[in-house]
Amino acid sequence: MKADPSNKKKLQPVLIIPGFMSSVLTVQSSSLQPSWKDQRIWLNITTLGFNHLKRGGKLQRNEDIRSRRQMLNDSNNDRDASIDSTLEHMHSEYLRQVECKNKWVQHMKLRDDSIGERKGVVVRALEGTAGALTESMSYVFGPVLKLLRSYGYEDGVNLDAAPYDWRIPPSTLESRDQYFTRTIKKIEVMYRDNDQTPVVILSHSMGCRASHYLFNFVLHTKGKDEGMKWLSKHIDCWVPVGAPHIGTPTSDFEGLVLARSFGSPPWLFPLEEEQTNTESSPPQSNEITIAQPKFQKATMPTSFLMQESALGIKIPSQRLNVQPFLKHVKHPYPVKLRIAIRLGKKLVFKSNHFTVSEDEPFIDFNDEAWLVPCPVDLVKAAHDYSTIQISIEKPGAVLRRKDSERYGCGILCPIRCIICLLKWLLCCPCAFLEKFCHCFSTGVQKGMNAGASVLGSSVVMGQSEPIQFGEALADIQTCNSDEEEGTRQTFNIQAVLRPFEVNDSLCQGIWSLLFYKYQQEQIKLSINVKWEPAFRSSSTEAVPLWERSRKYMPCDTNQLFNMEGMGNVPRLLDNSYLPDPIGPLSQSSWQPPPVKRVVSIYGINYPTEVSAVYRRNLKHIPNASNNKSSMKKSISSELEPTFVLDKDAILAKPISKTHAIKKGLIYETSNSPQKVTNADGTTTTEFKSGDGSVPYWSLQHCRTWIDRGPAKCDVTVHEIDSVEHRAILNDARFHKILLDLLGCG
Numbered sequence: 001m002k003a004d005p006s007n008k009k010k011l012q013p014v015l016i017i018p019g020f021m022s023s024v025l026t027v028q029s030s031s032l033q034p035s036w037k038d039q040r041i042w043l044n045i046t047t048l049g050f051n052h053l054k055r056g057g058k059l060q061r062n063e064d065i066r067s068r069r070q071m072l073n074d075s076n077n078d079r080d081a082s083i084d085s086t087l088e089h090m091h092s093e094y095l096r097q098v099e100c101k102n103k104w105v106q107h108m109k110l111r112d113d114s115i116g117e118r119k120g121v122v123v124r125a126l127e128g129t130a131g132a133l134t135e136s137m138s139y140v141f142g143p144v145l146k147l148l149r150s151y152g153y154e155d156g157v158n159l160d161a162a163p164y165d166w167r168i169p170p171s172t173l174e175s176r177d178q179y180f181t182r183t184i185k186k187i188e189v190m191y192r193d194n195d196q197t198p199v200v201i202l203s204h205s206m207g208c209r210a211s212h213y214l215f216n217f218v219l220h221t222k223g224k225d226e227g228m229k230w231l232s233k234h235i236d237c238w239v240p241v242g243a244p245h246i247g248t249p250t251s252d253f254e255g256l257v258l259a260r261s262f263g264s265p266p267w268l269f270p271l272e273e274e275q276t277n278t279e280s281s282p283p284q285s286n287e288i289t290i291a292q293p294k295f296q297k298a299t300m301p302t303s304f305l306m307q308e309s310a311l312g313i314k315i316p317s318q319r320l321n322v323q324p325f326l327k328h329v330k331h332p333y334p335v336k337l338r339i340a341i342r343l344g345k346k347l348v349f350k351s352n353h354f355t356v357s358e359d360e361p362f363i364d365f366n367d368e369a370w371l372v373p374c375p376v377d378l379v380k381a382a383h384d385y386s387t388i389q390i391s392i393e394k395p396g397a398v399l400r401r402k403d404s405e406r407y408g409c410g411i412l413c414p415i416r417c418i419i420c421l422l423k424w425l426l427c428c429p430c431a432f433l434e435k436f437c438h439c440f441s442t443g444v445q446k447g448m449n450a451g452a453s454v455l456g457s458s459v460v461m462g463q464s465e466p467i468q469f470g471e472a473l474a475d476i477q478t479c480n481s482d483e484e485e486g487t488r489q490t491f492n493i494q495a496v497l498r499p500f501e502v503n504d505s506l507c508q509g510i511w512s513l514l515f516y517k518y519q520q521e522q523i524k525l526s527i528n529v530k531w532e533p534a535f536r537s538s539s540t541e542a543v544p545l546w547e548r549s550r551k552y553m554p555c556d557t558n559q560l561f562n563m564e565g566m567g568n569v570p571r572l573l574d575n576s577y578l579p580d581p582i583g584p585l586s587q588s589s590w591q592p593p594p595v596k597r598v599v600s601i602y603g604i605n606y607p608t609e610v611s612a613v614y615r616r617n618l619k620h621i622p623n624a625s626n627n628k629s630s631m632k633k634s635i636s637s638e639l640e641p642t643f644v645l646d647k648d649a650i651l652a653k654p655i656s657k658t659h660a661i662k663k664g665l666i667y668e669t670s671n672s673p674q675k676v677t678n679a680d681g682t683t684t685t686e687f688k689s690g691d692g693s694v695p696y697w698s699l700q701h702c703r704t705w706i707d708r709g710p711a712k713c714d715v716t717v718h719e720i721d722s723v724e725h726r727a728i729l730n731d732a733r734f735h736k737i738l739l740d741l742l743g744c745g
Contacts, residue, residue: 021042024125125177216588244698313529337394350393371619392461493527691724
């Protein structure tokens with residue numbers, strides 16, 4: 001039943017604080033794309049001009065087909081002009097959307113400090129309820145707004161929102177946008193315009209952390225006594241929905257180039273203990289200091305790392321003259337070549353393609369490198385990777401010589417002409433048959449090349465002899481035995497590459513692959529090899545994992561980010577979060593909020609990630625010249641992680657009975673034991689899981705606030721069975737709890 005619109009001022013005013021990525025961002029000004037001013041950059045990306053760049057989309061598939069066709073060395077005269085026209089038209093659209101996407105990324109990304117915006121770009125959150133995402137791509141608060149409006153709530157009167165720029169740390173939200181100061185004023189206006197009725201703060205996900213920070217910001221700016229009076233007067237209750245009070249594990253850092261520049265993800269890092277800066281100055285007189293109780297910690301480490309060492313294979317800056325390898329290539333130029341490196345018998349990795357021409361037959365390397373996982377034991381690594389072999393490849397399946405060389409006028413040319421004439425005069429049917437077979441084999445050869453190129457296959461044009469370097473690996477262990485742990489050892493390899501030559505005196509056509517011989521011409525390639533020992537954890541906790549003979553060690557978030565090359569994240573913790581006097585990772589997370597009533601609502605018994613199992617990735621680090629040639633390549637190489645999920649990991653007993661593992665992610669389930677805090681401070685063991693995004697131990701942390709803190713919190717908890725983190729906002733059970741709380745039920 002709907003409320004009477006005439007009684008709208010009697011309704012409890014509600015202020016919504018959205019979660020991570022749930023506030024609309026707009027472009028206030030931009031020197032990169034002035035036409036985007038006042039446009040929504042998050043989340044209405046289709047209005048900015050691109051929507052088909054997803055992996056596997058039609059434009060991406062067109063680029064794959066087009067690039068493979070361009071790799072063919074055969075003449076384009078026999079190609080379908082209409083097909084090429086369609087490919088080029090879609091290629092133009094692809095380039096336009098790539099340029100648009102690049103500009104979008106430049107608007108969304110922050111500077112290297114993860115705080116400031118790029119030069120010439122100003123992006124801010126959209127004010128009011130319009131700034132809380134309500135659209136189909138991420139509806140979030142749409143159902144809640146619709147529900148409250150149906151009961152007589154009116155935007156800007158007794159219903160409002162406080163969206164924020166979710167990319168930056170909380171301290172920057174205040175210093176740059178005065179977000180918390182403006183939110184305080186908004187609450188005061190809502191209180192005044194609704195007959196001095198206290199406001200209900202309704203927040204979701206990371207918005208709960210922002211709300212908690214807001215309450216302590218009031219105490220910090222107004223002082224303890226005045227701040228408590230203000231909160232008691234203006235805040236009726238706080239309703240955190242799906243709150244990650246002490247963080248949530250996530251494996252998203254693997255691929256997100258944007259998240260690498262954001263300053264807010266550390267706000268959601270899982271906290272195994274209260275994070276404080278021990279070197280900071282003592283609390284000021286207007287700060288609140290609360291005794292530290294014993295809190296429940298995560299049920300297991302939030303990440304595990306398989307014990308592996310690594311080999312760094314690098315081709316240092318050098319120029320290769322590949323002219324000896326081009327004599328078998330049929331015109332037209334240019335030709336695409338690449339280097340392939342084979343370690344041992346099975347592992348092969350390849351460089352990017354280089355375009356060479358007859359006038360400039362050079363390949364320029366600029367420290368192109370690969371990071372190769374290998375066993376911890378160097379003896380086993382030396383056995384698995386005992387040899388290294390270098391080869392040069394081109395797209396296709398058959399190595400063919402130039403027509404000018406195959407039918408060149410050498411010293412035997414007159415004899416060949418006489419034999420050819422006699423062949424036609426003495427046996428014309430045989431000559432026709434031989435010519436037909438030759439044409440047929442040439443056509444098959446062209447078809448093989450075309451098909452193999454489209455499929456991404458390559459043909460070897462030359463290679464080096466296998467180089468034994470297992471002994472060098474074994475020497476590393478001897479050299480490091482008396483040195484400090486973590487020492488890296490480097491040695492150099494000189495590879496001599498010789499091109500293959502087709503012997504026409506034996507055969508022609510597709511069977512020429514069987515008859516290679518080495519030429520005397522050769523080129524030399526220098527390679528650096530560096531060994532990096534396995535990560536060693538200081539933790540002595542038992543690891544509940546077993547996967548054949550593999551071993552795993554617990555790894556904390558900071559260590560993983562440092563090894564991933566994302567050192568800006570730990571620096572952000574040290575420079576922005578820990579020195580913050582309002583304590584986003586301590587006072588405003590672990591400790592009770594200074595409000596009199598908390599009504600926590602969250603979903604349970606949904607499989608929820610609690611940990612991740614990682615292993616090293618065979619990582620390719622392209623050279624700088626290739627990165628500059630294509631923004632697409634630059635972004636993809638930046639996204640390539642050093643560590644990937646170990647999809648073969650298996651849980652050991654008894655953990656396997658209470659948790660599940662899928663593709664390297666460990667989930668708590670409805671069979672997972674949880675220590676639930678009771679009202680009297682005691683704990684009982686119950687079998688539950690989180691809401692699919694936030695683990696149960698983080699959701700139920702609010703139970704530890706009962707009758708604690710400066711306001712002696714009255715905490716009420718509502719657990720909704722089998723509902724997901726975001727879907728709870730559209731759940732009828734949640735709507736009923738909310739309406740009853742607001743007096744609308």
